[in-house]
Every structure is written in C-alpha cells, then in structure tokens.
Amino acid sequence: MPSPSPIRVLFVDDDTSYMAVAQHLLSKYQGTKFDILWKQNGRGALEVLEKSPGIDLILMDYHLPEDNGLEVTRQIREKNIDIPIIFLTSNRDFRLAIEAMKYGVEDYLVKDEAVDSVLPRTIVNILERVRLKKQISERAKGDLIAKNKTNAIRELIVTVCHEFNNPLAAIKISTDILLRQTLTPGERAMVEGMDRNVGLVEKEIARLRDLDFDTSMPRSGTADGSTR
16 A cells, blocks of 8 residues: 655744754654755745645744744735645744734644644644545535526526416417317317327426425536435
8 A cells, every 4th residue: 555645844944953853853753754845934935835836734933034924924825825834933922823813824833832743743633624624615615506506497497487388378278269169070189189288298397397406406426416
C-alpha cells in the first residue's frame, strides 16, 4: 500500500532557532511526513504561494521583518489564496487572535506551548477539519443546485400544463358539440375516438401536474440517482 503524500507546510518565520525546533517536532511525529518550505518574510512567502500551488498549510509567525503576520495574511487573502493558516506568537494576545480570525486564520499557537506533538497534531487536525468543512460545503451546494433545478422543472411543468389545458378544453367543447349533431357512423366513430384521446391527454397532464418532485427526482451524488 503506497504511503500517504507528505503534508507540504510553508513556514514563515525569521527565527532560525525556532525553525530548527519546529522541524524537529514535525520530523518526530509518527504516521505523517511533513515537507517544510521555509521563508523568513512575507514577500518570500507570497512568491512561493504564487508559484507553488501544492502548499497544504501555512505556519506564520506574527513578528516578521517588514510586514507583520496579520498584514501578510491580509495580502494572501486578497490574492484569493485559500490555504489554512496557523499563527505562531511568543505570547498570548486575545486581541491579536480575534484579528487573525477575521482573516480566516484557523488557529493560534504560542511557540513555548507548541511542544512535543502539539504542533504536528494541530496541523493534522486543522487539515482534517478544513477537509470536512469543504465536504459539507460542497454537499450543501450540490443540494441547493438540485433544489433549484427541481423548482425550475416544476415551474416549466406548470407552464406546459397551463398551455395544454386551454386548447384541450376547446377541443373537448368542439367534440361535445359535434357528437350532438347528426353524423354518419364513420364520422361519429372518428369524433368519439378524438374525444377519448383528449381525455387520455388530460389524465396524463393531471398526473404530471400532481407529481411530487421531492420524492420522484433523483438525489444528487450518482448518475443513477442513488445516494451515498
């Protein structure tokens, strides 16, 4: 069985000593391999993100040269790069945490507390959480598309039924008038046949109009309408 692909992490921090610590923590984690790309400032991180679409997660220190972590995160989001971000700081600042969450930062870790398996477990858990959120979002989007499609079909059926009803009613009145006239056996048989056929069409239109689309339409997910 092939081993799972490594998790590609972009680590943005100008602290070389903590970089070594983070690499050590991630390399010790059992069952998951991490491929780390290190940049010391936001400009370098943005260049990587624009050229390397395979990054799975960003570890970002708040205190960076030039722009701080919040400013770099803002620039990343402005470029519509939707990669999970974990903030790393030297101390706990709830105001900073709130600001970070406004930019969609997934988590906030104090460096001194991210010891042993805390850092790798946080990365793995966040990626799993993001994956589940995307699944739920895609399912909800699929259900909405299916619902809109069902509503459009329902409206079309109602319109078609309405368009058929008036001419069918006129034909029905005409056949009733004709059947009251003196007709040859052949003419009567033809008019009666027309009257029966109009009745059959009316029944089919009524069945179509009364169809329960919520139970008769296939659920989204598979080509044969089965659900998973």
